[in-house]
Amino acid sequence: MSQGIQGVICDWAGTMVDFGSLSPVAAFKEAFEKFGFTVSFEEIRAHMGMLKLDHTKAILESAKNRFFDQFGRYPELEDARTIYHHFEPALFHSLQKHSKPIRGAVSFAEAMKHKGIKLGSTTGYTCSMMEVVLHEAAKEGYRPECYICPSAYLPGRPNPFMIYKNAIELEMFPLSSVVKIGDTVSDIREGLNAGCWSIGVAMSGNELGLSEEEFEKLPQEIREDKIAHARKRLKDAGAHYVIDGIWEALPLIEIINEKIIKGEKPCVIGFTN
Numbered sequence: 573m574s575q576g577i578q579g580v581i582c583d584w585a586g587t588m589v590d591f592g593s594l595s596p597v598a599a600f601k602e603a604f605e606k607f608g609f610t611v612s613f614e615e616i617r618a619h620m621g622m623l624k625l626d627h628t629k630a631i632l633e634s635a636k637n638r639f640f641d642q643f644g645r646y647p648e649l650e651d652a653r654t655i656y657h658h659f660e661p662a663l664f665h666s667l668q669k670h671s672k673p674i675r676g677a678v679s680f681a682e683a684m685k686h687k688g689i690k691l692g693s694t695t696g697y698t699c700s701m702m703e704v705v706l707h708e709a710a711k712e713g714y715r716p717e718c719y720i721c722p723s724a725y726l727p728g729r730p731n732p733f734m735i736y737k738n739a740i741e742l743e744m745f746p747l748s749s750v751v752k753i754g755d756t757v758s759d760i761r762e763g764l765n766a767g768c769w770s771i772g773v774a775m776s777g778n779e780l781g782l783s784e785e786e787f788e789k790l791p792q793e794i795r796e797d798k799i800a801h802a803r804k805r806l807k808d809a810g811a812h813y814v815i816d817g818i819w820e821a822l823p824l825i826e827i828i829n830e831k832i833i834k835g836e837k838p839c840v841i842g843f844t845n
């Protein structure tokens with residue numbers, strides 16, 4: 573018999589704070605404009621969740637033919653660095669505006685504490701970006717026990733290493749008794765690669781990419797279509813469960829807990845990228 577869930581590791585933007593994951597998108601748009609190359613919100617959102625320099629490279633790679641048409645050459649690493657140089661200051665400004673906890677996040681964290689379940693976190697933000705987010709989220713009552721950022725020494729998603737580091741810091745094992753919750757395909761893959769249960773959040777995150785107010789204003793049919801599309805993306809990435817947002821997570825934690833107690837392990841599909 574297993575003792576049940578050891579811990580939950582939550583993503584930040586689009587999962588616990590920043591409904592719609594608006595902060596990085598606005599900053600990327602501004603950074604690419606400064607460089608003189610226009611990218612769409614869709615091109616930016618397609619790679620969300622990665623370490624931000626890698627994300628910049630990924631956007632350039634996916635738009636490389638358009639880049640060639642405009643500049644007469646394909647994008648190089650130096651271009652990504654220049655754009656990233658514009659991105660950082662734009663993001664710091666944006667983070668201050670968009671780091672409020674999503675509804676249900678604070679009460680979910682309290683419920684985990686009450687149950688003795690550890691609460692860790694991973695992110696695509698660097699540690700200096702996270703300082704802003706932590707500060708803003710803590711003002712509103714959300715502060716997980718651990719946060720791990722990707723760096724030059726710790727490869728980010730979809731690698732599992734940030735989850736391993738949470739497990740070390742919070743003394744959690746085995747990882748089949750840990751749950752990862754996130755809003756992007758790379759979050760889901762990170763969880764699967766680590767051997768955790770992976771839950772996707774479809775409505776509050778990058779897959780929809782809208783603020784709660786924008787979402788509520790849409791006609792119901794379009795809302796349902798968008799949610800169905802986001803759910804499918806996360807499910808196709810291998811998510812064990814997909815919910816609308818963190819406000820729906822608690823009953824699922826109970827279900828997974830019972831499964832773990834019965835000895836069930838998360839089925840791991842083994843995506844690596």
Ligand SMILES: [Mg+2]
Binds near residue numbers: 583593755756778
């Ligand atoms: Mg996110």
